[in-house]
Amino acid sequence: MREKQAVTRDAEVFGGGVAVITGAGSGIGAGLARRAGALGMTVIAADIDEAGAGQTVAEIVARGGRGEAVRVDVARAEELDALAEHVFARHGAVRLLVNNAGIETVGYSWEIPADRWDRTLAINVHGVIHGVRAFVPRMLETGQECWIGNVTSVAAFGHMPAQTAYMVSKHAVQSFSECLYLELELKQAPIHVSSIVPGTVRTAIFDARNNAGEPASAQGHRGAMAAMLDEHGMAADDAAALFLAQMAEGRFWVHSHPEMAEAMAAARGAFLAGQLAPVMPEIARHIAVE
Numbered sequence: 653m654r655e656k657q658a659v660t661r662d663a664e665v666f667g668g669g670v671a672v673i674t675g676a677g678s679g680i681g682a683g684l685a686r687r688a689g690a691l692g693m694t695v696i697a698a699d700i701d702e703a704g705a706g707q708t709v710a711e712i713v714a715r716g717g718r719g720e721a722v723r724v725d726v727a728r729a730e731e732l733d734a735l736a737e738h739v740f741a742r743h744g745a746v747r748l749l750v751n752n753a754g755i756e757t758v759g760y761s762w763e764i765p766a767d768r769w770d771r772t773l774a775i776n777v778h779g780v781i782h783g784v785r786a787f788v789p790r791m792l793e794t795g796q797e798c799w800i801g802n803v804t805s806v807a808a809f810g811h812m813p814a815q816t817a818y819m820v821s822k823h824a825v826q827s828f829s830e831c832l833y834l835e836l837e838l839k840q841a842p843i844h845v846s847s848i849v850p851g852t853v854r855t856a857i858f859d860a861r862n863n864a865g866e867p868a869s870a871q872g873h874r875g876a877m878a879a880m881l882d883e884h885g886m887a888a889d890d891a892a893a894l895f896l897a898q899m900a901e902g903r904f905w906v907h908s909h910p911e912m913a914e915a916m917a918a919a920r921g922a923f924l925a926g927q928l929a930p931v932m933p934e935i936a937r938h939i940a941v942e
């Protein structure tokens with residue numbers, strides 16, 4: 653007799669629901685989309701890279717799952733409104749929203765052109781805010797239990813020169829998620845909010861093709877960070893499985909590398925409590941920005 657397969661908590665919570673994952677054309681977002689598909693969700697893979705999102709959905713469908721790829725630029729509030737309208741109309745209530753799309757920006761603050769600063773904040777911060785603004789009213793209307801994950805980073809726990817634009821954006825997303833959690837508690841809404849905190853995950857985030865507008869002086873550092881992720885990063889599918897399992901438990905803090913996050917949070921606590929001057933992180937001593 654064949655043994656019955658154990659149904660995991662995440663499959664119980666998410667199976668049969670609708671998932672919307674931004675930035676699902678690559679890396680962590682693609683991993684989350686594939687995992688959500690494997691858990692039995694209908695997956696909306698939203699990405700500015702339509703071919704990448706299409707590839708992710710093709711992989712889900714090839715494994716017997718369901719999904720749709722939608723081209724969305726999360727920097728544009730109206731595109732997230734249109735996405736929410738489309739998904740609720742075509743697929744029904746959304747059970748899981750992960751605001752994951754994000755970019756890295758490398759270089760000294762004063763050398764990054766205004767456009768690149770604006771783009772970084774528009775994608776990493778406004779993309780998350782407008783995802784919530786577009787989806788939450790519709791989620792509230794259904795009255796059903798649902799889950800929102802906003803992807804921040806261990807970057808939200810510290811400081812790092814020459815990745816300032818990125819650090820600023822991730823601190824902002826962390827703060828946004830904390831306040832959103834409390835707002836939904838005030839409303840007594842059945843919506844769980846998680847702060848998803850990746851450590852180091854092997855993805856395309858530092859790929860040279862994502863460097864438009866960055867100063868040439870920063871490209872050595874970008875290359876070094878890409879090599880570091882290639883060598884030490886966790887596989888995106890493994891990180892995604894951890895994230896969805898922890899979200900299904902209703903946790904606010906969701907980690908791929910809990911020890912790294914704990915060490916950085918402890919250092920941040922000491923920095924704030926002691927009112928210290930910013931401390932150069934060890935890794936920054938090797939920064940290759942000219």
Ligand SMILES: NC(=O)c1ccc[n+]([C@@H]2O[C@H](COP(=O)([O-])OP(=O)(O)OC[C@H]3O[C@@H](n4cnc5c(N)ncnc54)[C@H](O)[C@@H]3O)[C@@H](O)[C@H]2O)c1
Pocket residue numbers: 674675676677678679680681698699700701704724725726727752753754755756775803804805806849850851852853854855856857858881885
């Ligand atoms: N890789 C890591 O180690 C790491 C660590 C901490 C946090 N993160 C965060 O994880 C998230 C995903 O990054 P990743 O590492 O998988 O990178 P990635 O570059 O592999 O994937 C990012 C995806 O976002 C998409 N995207 C970019 N701009 C967009 C826009 N305007 N609208 C819609 N989609 C857009 C890209 O096309 C790409 O498919 C980001 O928020 C990133 O900051 C990653």
